[in-house]
Amino acid sequence: GIQVEQSPPDLILQEGANSTLRCNFSDSVNNLQWFHQNPWGQLINLFYIPSGTKQNGRLSATTVATERYSLLYISSSQTTDSGVYFCAARHYNQGGKLIFGQGTELSVKP
Amino acid sequence: KAGVTQTPRYLIKTRGQQVTLSCSPISGHRSVSWYQQTPGQGLQFLFEYFSETQRNKGNFPGRFSGRQFSNSRSEMNVSTLELGDSALYLCASSSTPAPGSTDTQYFGPGTRLTVL
Numbered sequence: 001g002i003q004v005e006q007s008p009p010d011l012i013l014q015e016g017a018n019s020t021l022r023c024n025f026s027d028s029v030n031n032l033q034w035f036h037q038n039p040w041g042q043l044i045n046l047f048y049i050p051s052g053t054k055q056n057g058r059l060s061a062t063t064v065a066t067e068r069y070s071l072l073y074i075s076s077s078q079t080t081d082s083g084v085y086f087c088a089a090r091h092y093n094q095g096g097k098l099i100f101g102q103g104t105e106l107s108v109k110p
Numbered sequence: 111k112a113g114v115t116q117t118p119r120y121l122i123k124t125r126g127q128q129v130t131l132s133c134s135p136i137s138g139h140r141s142v143s144w145y146q147q148t149p150g151q152g153l154q155f156l157f158e159y160f161s162e163t164q165r166n167k168g169n170f171p172g173r174f175s176g177r178q179f180s181n182s183r184s185e186m187n188v189s190t191l192e193l194g195d196s197a198l199y200l201c202a203s204s205s206t207p208a209p210g211s212t213d214t215q216y217f218g219p220g221t222r223l224t225v226l
Contacts (some may be wrong), residue, residue: 043217
């Protein structure tokens with residue numbers, strides 16, 4: 001099956017800084033999602049982005065499917081951005097099975 | 111539209127007992143998947159159901175089972191609980207389960223299971 005790797009594993013920022021989180025995947029995928037896990041454990045959908053670029057406020061994401069990576073950009077970070085960010089990918093013949101990376105734990109300091 | 115709901119939210123059991131967790135998908139969604147999250151193994155796929163049929167299964171022992179009802183609600187059961195089964199169990203729903211589909215999965219708040 002596909003493998004998903006995220007980097008960096010940990011990131012500490014000052015409020016207002018920008019950051020880039022990376023997700024590499026080992027095979028062709030037809031689903032790539034980014035999530036933010038809140039302190040209570042719920043996975044909040046950020047982007048569904050198997051290819052191309054999307055933006056939502058201070059967050060944007062780009063997936064280059066041919067090169068098998070995705071990037072999540074966070075601009076002007078706020079303390080509420082703290083938490084763990086996951087990317088998850090699905091191979092085209094795997095139905096609903098998402099493979100998750102190990103996550104990037106982001107800490108934004110005031 | 112209401113999101114994915116899971117009950118109970120917290121559960122404490124002892125080794126050897128069994129447990130049943132419930133998941134109600136978003137209205138109109140027919141696919142339900144289950145995931146286990148532990149600090150050591152991260153988020154791992156358990157199984158996926160569509161139209162009351164298991165479509166996909168992860169690499170978990172037979173103590174882990176599930177089912178889906180005609181209203182798309184799903185339950186998962188873990189028998190003969192072990193300490194290592196302590197985890198956050200997350201349920202996700204999507205509207206299109208077919209291979210090759212590109213639908214977004216939406217997650218519920220999870221059930222945190224502690225096995226003593």
